Amino acid sequence: MARRILFLIVKELLAVWRDPRSRMILIVPPVVQLIVFAFAMTQEVTSVRMAVLNQDLGTESRDLVARFAGSPYVASVRALRGTQEIRPALDSADDIMVLVIPQDFSRDLAAGRPATVQALLDGRRSNAAQIVEGYAERIVAQFNADRAAEHDLPHPASVLVGRAWFNPNLTARWATVPGLLGTLTMLLGMVVTALSVARERELGTFEQLLVSPLAPVEILIGKAVPAFLIGIGEASLILAIAVFVLEVPFVGALGLLYAGMAVYLAAVIGVGLFISSLVATQQQAILGAFTFFAPAILLSGFITPVENMPDWLQPITLVDPMRFFTVIARGVFLKAMPASEVAQNLWPMAVIAVVTLSAAAWLFGRRLR
């Protein structure tokens, strides 16, 4: 029995490798995606384009504007000539922020009265607007602190100094790349299981396998093991690019990441085979795979945190293997996550793998009769 399964595994691997088109699909897109998305998926806001309507004639306001222009995050500061220019500037989405400095700004400050500056932000890009607002707050706070020191005034409200662990400069790529490891591995795992079985079924070669002396469980193993080996190989390639080309720090234990990857792949392959055991055509398989794949990415916490989701939705994320793998990947990459924490996220994936694989085996067996 072991020999028969081994033959099937070798046959599957050869079938994938000999077809130049499937070889292409396995290697080129994941690498290109990894590199493009690693640089594209950043919620950081740099190169801010903003405008200023300065109605004040004093030096204080000029100093404040110069601070904005000098900020490393700001690409350009355009001067507006009147209030009528504010709306077009924001409407056209040319500027994400318009700063309005009132005409008695310098006078108020000189007299020791508090002054206000309005920041109008483009809420169509709400997240970016919120981040730009944070930058503006910091620039104004620094302006106040420097002025106070200069004029020997009582200190204004003190500024908190934050420190980010694991990723001191909050580099988005460091968090994105471990997440992409999960995404691309899942994409691949679904392709080599759900779609390939469906294709064989359409071509009739799957029926030939079913009438061969192989038991359904053996066929299932024969399909799952090659997919697993391909997945591990692919993930290793991604890992190598992540560490050596994209220079994401890897501070944890490699063995723990591979343990996580193995269980994750088993779960993904289980879902893929489960879908393939339900469908009859490739088209249905693609749709089925997609219906699983798209929500699995979005609900995994990779793009937005799970805690932000409504309470009724959070339990649903518990059936998403990627949710757990994202925690492991980020943890092992950046935080040197200890084995006990990894195990906490490992067992739910193992449960998903066991349930989906046995369901697939049962369905394959039932189809036979």
Next chain:
Amino acid sequence: MLQVVRDPSSILIGGILPLLLLFLFGFGVSLDLRNVAMCVVVEVPTPEASSFAASFGHSRFFAAREVRDRRRCEQDLVAGSIKGIVVVPATFAADSVRGGPAPLQVLVDGSEPNTAGLVQDYVQNLWRNWLAQQQAANASAPAPGVTLVPRIWFNPAHVSTDFLLPGLVAVNMTLIGTLLTALVVAREWERGTMEALMSTPIGIVELMIGKLAPYFVLGMMAMALSVGTAIVVFGVPFRGSFAVLAAVSAAFLLCMLAFGLLISTIARNQFVASQAALIVGFLPAVMLSGFLFEIASMPLPIRLLTYIMPARYFVPSLQTLFLAGDVAAVLVPNGLALAAIATILLAAAARVTRLRLD
């Protein structure tokens, strides 16, 4: 047309899948921080320290736990079960209201940079409010200086659904447009029915109109369904006009349909066509359209790449139509870009189909 109605998978792609995605994404993709698990370390519970720690409890953004020793929650930061630690040192009371760098330390989890940045900003705001209250209570004069008064136009409450859903509608349309045509047409090539059509005396233009028209109708219906759901279920405001929306959507849908036709004609195989639709159509629509990630922050080569993505023009158009209104300065250039891309893709699809048939 009958073929579309009879094929259950067209209904699935055109009707159920977009609704499912819109619901899941609409609820699931949220950038609004809520109940962020935090740990507040109060080394010595002086009245001031306790009052500041308590202010975390009153905030709807945080769900804070109070401990005495910071070592007790450092492990949780590694595990990811808390997003930040605020350390209130023993020296807190004496120097809390004086200026300079605050005596507090805020440690955040950098493995989620966006959340980490927002948590820092929110703690900063909380701190500033607390200080203002303290000063008001002590009747001490407010420190003179500049106050920034932010006002968010178009989306004053910072509701992330309001700006994400228009983007999601675009992602949905990409999916429907490319996947539908790519799959269906590739299946026809696989089964040889495309060649059968060729043998009838139908011109290439008629053939393409015949192939695309039903999916165009289906796509526009899915669009109406998505927009309706966004407005009615999620309560996203719609401030533009529906005529402009229909025009921009039609241009975008044509881009997607032509693109789907193009890849399926080149691939002639459902497996490759679906992969291409996913890799070249769907994922860039999520990643490179500016709907979640700022295009201006991307490196130059990737920024250039976004210019050939139709979704890059569609997402800002939708965001403007929903939240701002009919702003010609946004809609005209983006609409023209979409029309140009649609023309190029349709011409390319016609050419490739003719080459294949000859």
